[in-house]
Amino acid sequence: EVEMVESGGGLAQPGGSLRLSCTASDFTFSSYSMNWVRQAPGKGLEWVANINQDGTEKYYVDSVRGRFTISRDNAQNSLYLQMNYLRAEDTAVYFCASGSGTWGQGTLVTVSS
Amino acid sequence: DIQMTQSPSSLSASVGDRVTITCRASQDIRNDFGWYQQKPGKAPKRLIYAASTLQSGVPSRFSGSGSGTEFTLTISSLQPEDFATYYCLQHNDYPYTFGQGTKVEIK
Numbered sequence: 001e002v003e004m005v006e007s008g009g010g011l012a013q014p015g016g017s018l019r020l021s022c023t024a025s026d027f028t029f030s031s032y033s034m035n036w037v038r039q040a041p042g043k044g045l046e047w048v049a050n051i052n053q054d055g056t057e058k059y060y061v062d063s064v065r066g067r068f069t070i071s072r073d074n075a076q077n078s079l080y081l082q083m084n085y086l087r088a089e090d091t092a093v094y095f096c097a098s099g100s101g102t103w104g105q106g107t108l109v110t111v112s113s
Numbered sequence: 114d115i116q117m118t119q120s121p122s123s124l125s126a127s128v129g130d131r132v133t134i135t136c137r138a139s140q141d142i143r144n145d146f147g148w149y150q151q152k153p154g155k156a157p158k159r160l161i162y163a164a165s166t167l168q169s170g171v172p173s174r175f176s177g178s179g180s181g182t183e184f185t186l187t188i189s190s191l192q193p194e195d196f197a198t199y200y201c202l203q204h205n206d207y208p209y210t211f212g213q214g215t216k217v218e219i220k
Contacts, residue, residue: 035209037157045149045157045200047209059207101147101159101168 002102009094009107012086022079022096022104030074032099036081038092049081086111115139115203119212125220132188134215136201141181145205148177148186152197161186
């Protein structure tokens with residue numbers, strides 16, 4: 001069964017950094033573009049970033065551009081999100097989502113002093 | 114940015130009812146569009162992609178239609194496990210954008 005598992009969430013201070021990881025199993029990870037999507041507590045879904053299959057094209061929502069970096073390692077079936085200069089409004093559950101429609105279970109990021 | 118306007122924001126329905134949710138895009142997105150179901154505390158689940166293609170494993174009571182700027186999700190006969198929040202998503206242009214969500218509640 002296809003599965004994607006996120007990790008790396010937790011508590012960070014404003015201005016701090018976190019690195020999220022998403023590891024996929026049992027499917028052709030390198031064949032699909034990948035996304036990060038977040039959901040603030042009690043709110044709707046917000047797309048954050050996308051990376052193409054070979055990692056050469058990356059796109060971001062305006063609110064994170066210049067602070068977050070998406071990357072992938074196809075040899076490790078892994079997707080990453082480096083989050084710098086974190087703000088309180090970045091507090092959310094972060095999901096990785098494949099272009100195939102598979103989502104991870106999410107990892108909670110809390111930005112607070 | 115492409116705006117996705119989803120309606121209604123919530124609805125109450127009974128088991129067996131036919132339910133329709135609509136999403137309107139602020140510009141032509143062809144069929145670069147999908148529908149997602151989310152239950153509390155869980156990850157979203159893709160139901161429909163390419164506007165009208167049923168994701169593998171999703172019950173046939175779910176169907177999607179539309180192209181361009183108007184899209185519809187129909188649940189032909191609502192089941193107890195369908196009470197959830199539904200979101201639309203456009204992936205025609207960056208930034209990808211979701212609708213605001215429709216919460217389907219039990220009447």
